[in-house]
Structures are given as structure tokens and as C-alpha cells.
Amino acid sequence: MTDANDKPELSEEELNARHADKMRKKKAARDKIMATKTIEKGLVIVNTGKGKGKSTAGFGMVFRSLGHGHKVGVVQFVKGRIETGERMALDRFDDLVTIKRMGEGFTWETQDRQRDIDAANQAWEAAKDMIQSGEYRLVLCDELNIVLRYDYLDIDDVVAFLKTEKPDDVHVVITGRNAKDELIDIADLVTDMTQVKHPFRSGVKPQEGVEF
Amino acid sequence: MTDANDKPELSEEELNARHADKMRKKKAARDKIMATKTIEKGLVIVNTGKGKGKSTAGFGMVFRSLGHGHKVGVVQFVKGRIETGERMALDRFDDLVTIKRMGEGFTWETQDRQRDIDAANQAWEAAKDMIQSGEYRLVLCDELNIVLRYDYLDIDDVVAFLKTEKPDDVHVVITGRNAKDELIDIADLVTDMTQVKHPFRSGVKPQEGVEF
Structure with missing residues (x-):
């Protein structure tokens, strides 16, 4: 060579x-x-952008933390129709992981704005409890950016909580496209998953193990 | 509101x-x-870019697939000093996952180019065997882009294999920064993890459950 x-x-x-x-x-x-x-400290981590890998990397971090034997909390702000793979994998860690999911799923499935606002608020209360409980080393707020984008939660409330009420030793991972600037400003680690190429464009359908 | x-x-x-x-x-x-x-087909998936989340999302996809009960192969082309979290999490799936790691770790640790070339070739042989075996639904080639970038493996060989010898029903996930154009050309799904903000810049050290 x-x-x-x-x-x-x-x-x-x-x-x-x-x-x-x-x-x-x-x-x-x-x-x-x-x-x-x-410096060691609990980070606010944001995975955003239009590309794939935001939630996937968020869950990857969850599994990494679980591998270390840490307790981990997962709050799903948007009920995917098809996140079965992660859930079934997390079943093997039921000694370490706690999962909360918001009621009814994504807005264009439910078409009920008020119910979605209520569900988003309940999910955020659950996330805050987990973050402050002292029990979890890492809390994943999956698709929180989506409900923030629709203003179902007040970005100022979320930012204020993360800045002043999150314990120092807890990592919070937030996923979803269109992360708000206010969140990016206070985050420690922000990655934009940029789409270069996507198979849906070639007529490939969502597949088990890849999309769900 | x-x-x-x-x-x-x-x-x-x-x-x-x-x-x-x-x-x-x-x-x-x-x-x-x-x-x-x-269309359903085995995809060639590339996670590249300078930001975090390439391997993390790759392993996230591994766990998603394992959650479905699929058999998964993992080949680590670069031995991180600190990927202990993933390994310990994968221990809970030892009925489904096979892991191969290349001999001695990354070039700036070993400083031995010839040994690294040999190790890269061995790892690629192992990956090809896994991909062609018919046993695995998904094979993660973690950090393959790194050894391709150093020309420890011939990009033309790798591309030719993926194009013509990869079975149709196997997903191959390839991670690492600086993905070569030849690989991007033949891939089905390419995401560039773009760094927006990184905590190392503020003096934060790599932490258990986040970086490893």
C-alpha cells in the first residue's frame, strides 16, 4: 500500500x-x-435536526448508561406508532429503567389539541419528578422538542427548570427536530442530525429494526 | 395559550x-x-460527521433490532479505550449478539501502522462473514470509516462487497467521521452528525454513560 x-x-x-x-x-x-x-457534571444534551438518529442516539445513550448499572428514566412525549424495538429491548433492563409515556400519541394522529396539551404537561411533570428524584443518573425526554415546537409546553418554564432546578449530577437528553434556540443556548451538548440521504426517497418503507 | x-x-x-x-x-x-x-430491503446505513451520536445511534439501532429478537453482529474496527457501557449493556443480549473487535485499538494509541492494517483486514473479514452468513439481520461496522480513511482497507473492495455480495435482507450500519464519497454514493441512508456545541470546550471531561 x-x-x-x-x-x-x-x-x-x-x-x-x-x-x-x-x-x-x-x-x-x-x-x-x-x-x-x-469538570464532571450532569449535562443537558440535545439531539435535533431533520436527519435520522436523534432518538436512536438518545436511546443509545440510555443503553450505555444502563450498561454501567445506572438507573435511567425515559419519558416519551410523543407516542410513536412504532417504537416497539426500543421498548422490547428495555424490557431486559426492568430492574434499572422507568418509562413514562404520554397519553395518546402524536397530534396528527389524535387531532385533539387540548388533549395533547394536557398529555404534554403530564409528561413534563413526570420528567421533572424523575430528574429531581435523585434516583436517576440520566433522563431521556424523547421528542420533547416536538411538543415545545407546538407550544404545548412553555419553553421558558422548561429552560428555567433545567437551569436552576436540575440536580448537578443528572444528565438530561432531549430529542426531536426543531429544537428551540432558548434550549440550545443553555444546553451543554447539541448535535444536529443532518439528512444526507434517506431511503424513503427511493420508495423504501419503514422497516423493523431500522425505523422501529 | x-x-x-x-x-x-x-x-x-x-x-x-x-x-x-x-x-x-x-x-x-x-x-x-x-x-x-x-419496498423492503437491507440497507447500507452510514452515520458520519464530526458531532456526537454516530456510534451511539449505531448501537441504538443494534438495541432496537435486538429488541425485536433479531440476531445482530457487531464489529468494532477501532478499539475505544472506553466503550464499556455498550459492552455491558450487550451482555444482557448474549443470546442474540455476536461481537468481534479488532486487535489493538486506535492508531494513536498503538503507533504501529502495520499491526493496525492487519487488524483492520481481520475485522473486515469477520464483518463480511457475518454479513454473508444468513444469521444476522443487522451488522454494525463500528468506526469502519476511520480505517477506510487511513486507507487500511481498500474503499473499492468494501464498496464492491456491499454492492454485489451483501445479501438483500441484511442491514449494514457503518459509523465514523469522514465517510468516503464512494461509500456515501452507494449507501441508502446517510446522516451527518453535525456538532453544534460540545462540552469539552467548557472543560468538561468524558463521563460514564455519556461518552463511554
């Missing part, structure tokens, strides 16, 4: 030596940077 | 009726679109 950028061409041995040297420097630089990272 | 965009101001009842109507139309439009999605 040769590298077109190396001129004159190096022997495999020279290439390996050069690589080892480069990597040694990279590691030293990285170790030095990481040594400055000393 | 009032909406500043509605003029003249509507009563709560009118607002709810308007909402129900809007959502009914939205649902009808969505149902119509989804009815055209009829």
Missing part, C-alpha cells in the same frame, strides 16, 4: 516509522488537551 | 378546531405518501 502524497516514494518501513512518529505526536497532543478536561 | 400569528385572536375552541383540521390534512397527506413506500 502506498500513499500518493508521499514523494519520493517511501518504503513500507519508512512509511510505518513516519506514521508511528505522527501518531505519537497526535496522542501526546490529545492527552495534553484531555488533561485539561476535569 | 395564544398564538401570536393568529389575527384576529381566536378562541381556544376555534384554535382547537383549526388545529384538528390542519392535522387531519397533514395525516391524510402523510398516509398517502407512506402508502407509496412499499
